[in-house]
Amino acid sequence: AIDPEFEDNREVVEEHDGHDVWGPVEEPETLGIHGTHVAVDFDICIADGACLEDCPVDVFEWVDTPDHPESEIKADPAHEDQCIDCMLCVDVCPVDAIDVDPG
Ligand code: SF4
Ligand code: F3S
Ligand code: ZN
Numbered sequence: 818a819i820d821p822e823f824e825d826n827r828e829v830v831e832e833h834d835g836h837d838v839w840g841p842v843e844e845p846e847t848l849g850i851h852g853t854h855v856a857v858d859f860d861i862c863i864a865d866g867a868c869l870e871d872c873p874v875d876v877f878e879w880v881d882t883p884d885h886p887e888s889e890i891k892a893d894p895a896h897e898d899q900c901i902d903c904m905l906c907v908d909v910c911p912v913d914a915i916d917v918d919p920g
Contacts, residue, residue: 818913819858823850834895845884852894855906856916864888867909874899877906 820826823839827850830840839850848859855876857868869877869892878895882888892915894900902919 819850819856819861819916821916821918823856823858823916824853834893836894836897845882846886848882848885848891851891852897854918855894855897855900856918857892857894858914858916859885859891860887861912861914862888862891862910863912863914864890864892865911866892867911868892868906868915871905871909873903873905874901876900 827839829837830842831838833851836852841847842849850856850858859882876894876896876899877892879890880893882891900917902917904917906915907917
């Protein structure tokens with residue numbers, strides 16, 4: 818599961834589409850955590866898609882991650898600023914790849 822303390826345990830190493838990426842990042846096999854308020858651990862995501870289907874405000878968008886060992890697409894929190902903290906995505910992700918931190 819994603820580390821709920823990732824902000825203490827990792828460092829921002831790059832930006833992607835307006836949000837932070839928390840390292841380490843070593844493409845293609847290590848991709849880090851995308852986002853801060855809505856954080857998705859790309860190294861855990863298996864592209865289940867439940868988060869994209871269930872988010873009521875369409876926070877997530879698919880991004881291509883060719884040659885990643887878990888899946889070749891990931892749910893990117895492209896619109897994390899729109900999140901209404903319903904926590905559905907956290908509940909439905911089968912591999913607990915998502916952390917949402919209200920407040
Ligand atoms: Fe979308 Fe709710 Fe997850 Fe926020 S907590 S990203 S609104 S499903
Ligand atoms: Fe990935 Fe979990 Fe969404 S596996 S696609 S973050 S439901
Ligand atoms: Zn991203």
